[in-house]
Amino acid sequence: MLFRERQQIVICAAAAVIICGFVLLRYLPLQKRVNSLRQAHASQMLAISKTSAESQQIPAIKEQLQQLRTEVENYERQIPARRELGEFLQKIANLMNEHNLQGQVIQIGEEIRAGELNCIPVSMQCKGRLSQIFEFYRCVQGLDRLVRIEHVKLVNDGDFNGEVIMQTNAVIYYRAEAGQG
Numbered sequence: 453m454l455f456r457e458r459q460q461i462v463i464c465a466a467a468a469v470i471i472c473g474f475v476l477l478r479y480l481p482l483q484k485r486v487n488s489l490r491q492a493h494a495s496q497m498l499a500i501s502k503t504s505a506e507s508q509q510i511p512a513i514k515e516q517l518q519q520l521r522t523e524v525e526n527y528e529r530q531i532p533a534r535r536e537l538g539e540f541l542q543k544i545a546n547l548m549n550e551h552n553l554q555g556q557v558i559q560i561g562e563e564i565r566a567g568e569l570n571c572i573p574v575s576m577q578c579k580g581r582l583s584q585i586f587e588f589y590r591c592v593q594g595l596d597r598l599v600r601i602e603h604v605k606l607v608n609d610g611d612f613n614g615e616v617i618m619q620t621n622a623v624i625y626y627r628a629e630a631g632q633g
Contacts, residue, residue, distance in 0.1 A: 531598055531625045537572060540597055540624055544576065551588045553578035555617075569625050576620045579609065585618050598625055 541558055548556045561573030578585075585606070592599055603621040 531569065531627055536597075536626065537624075541574075543595060543597075544574075544592070547588055547591045548576075548578050550591070551580065551584045553580040553584055553588060553618075555579040565628065568628055570628050572624050572626070574622045574624060576622065577618065579615055579617050581614055582606070582616055585616065592622075599623070600625075 537560065541560075544558055545556065555578055557575075557577040559575040561575065564571040564573070578588075580588075589601075592601075600623045601620060602623060603619075605619040607617045607619075609615040609617060
């Protein structure tokens with residue numbers, strides 16, 4: 453009986469060693485590998501879904517790019533290569549006349565050179581109804597030359613007849629030519 457008990461203990465111990473060896477040497481490494489493969493699969497699926505979502509945005513991004521190209525092209529066209537100051541001043545005076553603005557004063561400030569662009573400050577003053585002045589600004593915005601309005605001051609006329617005095621400081625630009633400086 454002692455032999456049989458020993459034999460059973462040896463068999464149980466051998467079985468335990470085999471099971472432990474299988475678990476430690478085969479099952480756990482395979483389980484780690486399966487988990488890492490599941491994580492890799494999950495991250496790849498996330499990347500695929502992210503890429504799919506981003507690829508659906510490509511048409512919208514292409515449209516934005518085209519709009520930006522158009523704006524840049526318009527921007528380049530709105531900054532002439534020459535000063536063309538007289539032509540600009542004539543357009544402003546014509547717009548003021550078109551909108552029946554009175555007491556027109558247009559003064560040019562000292563030119564500022566800034567790298568590739570040159571800036572010319574322009575002060576404008578006139579008098580008219582608010583609707584006429586807003587219409588004037590709308591037309592200035594539609595000019596084919598870039599005009600940056602820096603300061604606007606609207607003051608009621610002393611007679612309180614519905615007219616306002618408009619004072620505006622603006623800047624116009626032109627591209628610096630190679631020989632300037």
